[in-house]
Amino acid sequence: MLMFLAKRLATGVILLASIATITFFLVFSGTQRVVVNILGQSATDADIAALTRKLGIDRPLLTQYADWLSHALRGDLGNAWTMDGSVTDILGRTLPVTLSIVAFAIAVMAILAALLGIAAATRSGWIDRLIQVLSVIGFSMPNFWLGLLLIIFFALTLQVLPATGFVSPASSVTGWLASITLPAGALILSGVASAAQQVRGAVLDALRQDYVRTLWARGVSPRSIFFRHALRNAVPAALTVLSVQFIALLSGSAVIERIFAIPGLGALTVQSAVVGDIPVLMGIVTSMVAVVVVVNLFIDLLNALANPKVRLS
Amino acid sequence: MSDLVNNDTGRRAPARQTLIRAVLRNPLGAAASFVILCVVLIAILAPLIAPQDPTAVQIFKVNAPWDAEFLLGGDGSGRDILSRLIFGARNTLLGALIVVGVSSTLGVAAGLIGGYYAGRADTVFSWVADGLMALPAIIVLLAFHQVLGSSIYYSMAVFGILLTPGFFRLTRNLVASVRNELYIDAARVSGLSDSRIIFRHVLKTVRPPLVIQVSIVAGIAIIIQAGLEFLGLGDSQVPTWGGMLQDGFANLYVAPEAVWWPGLAISLTVASFVLLANAVRDTLQQNQPTGRKLAVDPSPVSQDGDAADSADIILSVRDLAVGYPDGDRWREVVRDVSFNVRRGEILGIVGESGSGKSQTAFAILGLLASGGTVLRGSIRFEGRDVTKLDFAARHALRGSQIAYVPQEPMSNLDPSFKIGFQLMEPMRTVLGLSKAQARARALELLGHVGLPNPLRTFNAYPHQISGGMAQRVLIAGAISCNPKLLIADEPTTALDVTVQAEILKLLRNLQSELGMSVIMVTHNFGVVADLCDRVAVMQQGRIVEINAAGTLFATPEQDYTKMLLSCVLEDSPVRAYVAPTAGGGN
Numbered sequence: 001m002l003m004f005l006a007k008r009l010a011t012g013v014i015l016l017a018s019i020a021t022i023t024f025f026l027v028f029s030g031t032q033r034v035v036v037n038i039l040g041q042s043a044t045d046a047d048i049a050a051l052t053r054k055l056g057i058d059r060p061l062l063t064q065y066a067d068w069l070s071h072a073l074r075g076d077l078g079n080a081w082t083m084d085g086s087v088t089d090i091l092g093r094t095l096p097v098t099l100s101i102v103a104f105a106i107a108v109m110a111i112l113a114a115l116l117g118i119a120a121a122t123r124s125g126w127i128d129r130l131i132q133v134l135s136v137i138g139f140s141m142p143n144f145w146l147g148l149l150l151i152i153f154f155a156l157t158l159q160v161l162p163a164t165g166f167v168s169p170a171s172s173v174t175g176w177l178a179s180i181t182l183p184a185g186a187l188i189l190s191g192v193a194s195a196a197q198q199v200r201g202a203v204l205d206a207l208r209q210d211y212v213r214t215l216w217a218r219g220v221s222p223r224s225i226f227f228r229h230a231l232r233n234a235v236p237a238a239l240t241v242l243s244v245q246f247i248a249l250l251s252g253s254a255v256i257e258r259i260f261a262i263p264g265l266g267a268l269t270v271q272s273a274v275v276g277d278i279p280v281l282m283g284i285v286t287s288m289v290a291v292v293v294v295v296n297l298f299i300d301l302l303n304a305l306a307n308p309k310v311r312l313s
Numbered sequence: 314m315s316d317l318v319n320n321d322t323g324r325r326a327p328a329r330q331t332l333i334r335a336v337l338r339n340p341l342g343a344a345a346s347f348v349i350l351c352v353v354l355i356a357i358l359a360p361l362i363a364p365q366d367p368t369a370v371q372i373f374k375v376n377a378p379w380d381a382e383f384l385l386g387g388d389g390s391g392r393d394i395l396s397r398l399i400f401g402a403r404n405t406l407l408g409a410l411i412v413v414g415v416s417s418t419l420g421v422a423a424g425l426i427g428g429y430y431a432g433r434a435d436t437v438f439s440w441v442a443d444g445l446m447a448l449p450a451i452i453v454l455l456a457f458h459q460v461l462g463s464s465i466y467y468s469m470a471v472f473g474i475l476l477t478p479g480f481f482r483l484t485r486n487l488v489a490s491v492r493n494e495l496y497i498d499a500a501r502v503s504g505l506s507d508s509r510i511i512f513r514h515v516l517k518t519v520r521p522p523l524v525i526q527v528s529i530v531a532g533i534a535i536i537i538q539a540g541l542e543f544l545g546l547g548d549s550q551v552p553t554w555g556g557m558l559q560d561g562f563a564n565l566y567v568a569p570e571a572v573w574w575p576g577l578a579i580s581l582t583v584a585s586f587v588l589l590a591n592a593v594r595d596t597l598q599q600n601q602p603t604g605r606k607l608a609v610d611p612s613p614v615s616q617d618g619d620a621a622d623s624a625d626i627i628l629s630v631r632d633l634a635v636g637y638p639d640g641d642r643w644r645e646v647v648r649d650v651s652f653n654v655r656r657g658e659i660l661g662i663v664g665e666s667g668s669g670k671s672q673t674a675f676a677i678l679g680l681l682a683s684g685g686t687v688l689r690g691s692i693r694f695e696g697r698d699v700t701k702l703d704f705a706a707r708h709a710l711r712g713s714q715i716a717y718v719p720q721e722p723m724s725n726l727d728p729s730f731k732i733g734f735q736l737m738e739p740m741r742t743v744l745g746l747s748k749a750q751a752r753a754r755a756l757e758l759l760g761h762v763g764l765p766n767p768l769r770t771f772n773a774y775p776h777q778i779s780g781g782m783a784q785r786v787l788i789a790g791a792i793s794c795n796p797k798l799l800i801a802d803e804p805t806t807a808l809d810v811t812v813q814a815e816i817l818k819l820l821r822n823l824q825s826e827l828g829m830s831v832i833m834v835t836h837n838f839g840v841v842a843d844l845c846d847r848v849a850v851m852q853q854g855r856i857v858e859i860n861a862a863g864t865l866f867a868t869p870e871q872d873y874t875k876m877l878l879s880c881v882l883e884d885s886p887v888r889a890y891v892a893p894t895a896g897g898g899n
Contacts, residue, residue, distance in 0.1 A: 250449040
């Protein structure tokens with residue numbers, strides 16, 4: 001199993017390195033436009049040249065890359081161009097905010113998708129159709145529009161939840177829950193029904209296996225066949241669904257944080273994309289991919305634990 | 314998105330015309346196509362049908378409610394919401410077109426190459442696809458915003474690249490599955506070039522599932538594009554649905570209605586694409602068993618008695634017919650099948666694959682595959698018609714009265730549980746044994762079926778033992794609850810020849826020792842000769858001949874039986890004829 005995990009870790013590191021490299025060369029090839037952007041249209045050639053030199057982007061791209069990489073390996077992602085402080089500090093402030101929302105959202109989603117999916121698999125009929133309808137609705141409603149509707153309904157009309165802002169769980173857990181309920185709701189509604197459909201498919205697949213027929217033939221109780229054997233064997237497919245949904249939630253956080261005025265990584269991405277703060281963007285892509293790699297590794301670990309063939313190898 | 318796309322719909326691809334017609338006959342498919350057609354027409358005819366200039370500002374109309382001039386009111390800058398909505402369809406559809414164009418072209422090309430040639434190209438493509446799927450799309454598009462410039466269409470092209478894995482995987486898997494089909498081989502042998510085979514033959518097979526994927530991707534593209542415009546990344550001069558939402562958001566506290574219209578436009582359009590995809594998928598799946606219930610004709614059951622209630626007869630099957638739904642009728646795989654099994658007797662059911670022998674066996678167990686139904690006839694076990702029993706009563710017979718040994722040993726053990734647990738569980742449920750009793754009996758059974766180290770097998774997972782051992786485990790499991798009737802479905806087919814003989818010997822010994830009745834389903838006359846007292850020969854769902862094994866071998870009545878027997882003589886390894894009494898005498 002260690003061998004398996006080491007291999008997955010190596011794959012993840014290679015993935016992270018390739019994406020960071022490709023991203024670096026793409027975003028740092030357009031720095032000239034950004035410098036003009038920062039200085040404004042009235043900037044003189046001398047101003048531009050000075051800032052270019054100051055930011056170190058007058059050097060050859062390869063030199064810049066080597067420089068960035070050697071610092072990044074030591075945990076230093078450089079300084080932001082348009083904000084105060086180092087990129088590492090900025091990410092350290094914003095990433096936990098986003099992760100706290102996404103983690104909460106994925107946990108709620110996992111529970112709902114599992115319950116709905118299992119219910120649909122074991123007793124087809126209305127719940128099955130409900131999930132189908134919900135998944136079309138969830139797919140079709142953009143999550144930011146849903147977020148706006150949630151604000152109109154819960155914050156403006158009913159006034160039960162705050163429309164904007166973020167409370168750190170360290171200062172108040174209930175305040176944190178209140179501040180992330182609407183954002184998390186807007187994030188997961190689009191995915192929960194489709195995740196439930198995939199859980200349903202995974203359970204039905206497991207129920208179609210040869211060994212399930214043999215279990216029936218042996219007189220094993222239906223309860224055990226569904227809840228012990230089929231569910232256990234549906235775990236890997238369901239975990240894969242979660243890992244895909246996790247990436248979708250990270251992606252969706254950009255828009256959702258903007259709507260709910262949450263000072264997280266998503267809002268930071270929008271802010272730095274508009275002004276063109278390239279070191280921050282570089283840091284965001286790197287840290288996001290790193291998070292995805294870690295989460296996938298964790299899911300690989302769970303899968304390995306669930307699968308005796310991998311666990312015992 | 315893969316939940317909305319069923320990957321195994323490619324096999325029965327109807328011609329293009331009939332696919333379109335069938336989708337339009339589906340009410341949801343027709344409605345979705347109509348909405349999409351409307352959006353396309355609105356986009357094309359926007360300058361003609363828009364009541365106002367979408368960029369003209371009227372200062373009195375800032376956040377104004379609807380009136381005769383501005384039918385949906387004015388936005389935050391005093392522009393006509395309706396006209397902007399109409400013009401917004403243009404850039405929405407263009408963006409979706411770019412995403413679909415880029416992702417399908419790249420994805421399908423890579424999938425065709427990767428699936429057809431396999432090898433290194435496939436490995437590299439799969440790796441790139443995995444990498445692309447690990448990227449949070451909006452974050453990446455935002456990061457590249459400065460490089461890509463202010464036009465949303467460049468971002469959509471990059472988004473198209475991010476969505477290639479869906480097309481790649483779909484195409485690759487479909488191509489890999491048809492690559493070795495006979496008609497592709499035939500094309501190859503007849504000297505067609507690879508590119509021609511790919512475009513003429515392979516692409517045709519993968520087209521219908523691609524239609525589904527295109528529809529889904531168009532929907533995703535519209536949502537992501539609106540999201541980027543909502544974040545202010547588009548060209549602020551062009552009216553867009555996402556930009557309108559941004560404007561509505563900025564004025565949320567003043568005029569909350571303004572966020573409804575663009576949101577509805579996006580949702581309706583995207584929902585139409587998804588529903589269209591679903592309609593196509595349903596059309597492609599139409600020939601496969603559906604969940605629809607078909608009526609079963611209650612036909613009179615023949616009550617010819619035929620010693621059915623005699624105490625010597627443990628199982629009596631009369632006029633059995635088994636069917637599966639096929640469109641709106643039943644496809645009968647077993648019909649008019651009648652036979653008896655006496656106590657302590659081994660009955661062989663022989664026939665080619667597809668002759669209905671396994672379906673007969675599963676009908677007796679009540680474990681027909683999904684959709685399978687006993688249409689007519691009766692199955693009397695110890696005098697009771699089991700087809701009339703409710704689920705619980707039927708299930709109570711399984712394991713304790715009627716047991717089953719499957720064909721493929723490895724796939725019939727649950728890979729996630731230890732063998733010991735899988736043996737103990739039925740004994741605890743069916744016989745009500747304690748954990749310790751069940752454990753002791755399981756170990757005893759494992760020894761009894763000839764496993765050299767029962768404890769080691771008990772503690773092993775299925776992947777740690779060989780096929781032959783697994784079959785012994787399954788036989789141990791089948792006899793663990795003292796059944797009166799054992800149904801063995803080709804129990805030796807998946808095993809090595811040497812192991813086959815041992816398993817047959819084991820079954821014969823167990824049968825004579827426990828005095829069970831056995832139904833041995835097989836296509837192998839060698840097995841019949843080894844083991845069976847009587848033989849039923851099945852062809853195309855019917856029993857064509859049933860007789861004592863010795864008689865059948867010596868004087869087959871039917872041509873079909875003669876043909877089967879002659880096949881055995883011609884191409885199977887020589888096997889000594891064993892008198893059937895060896896197994897049947899008890």
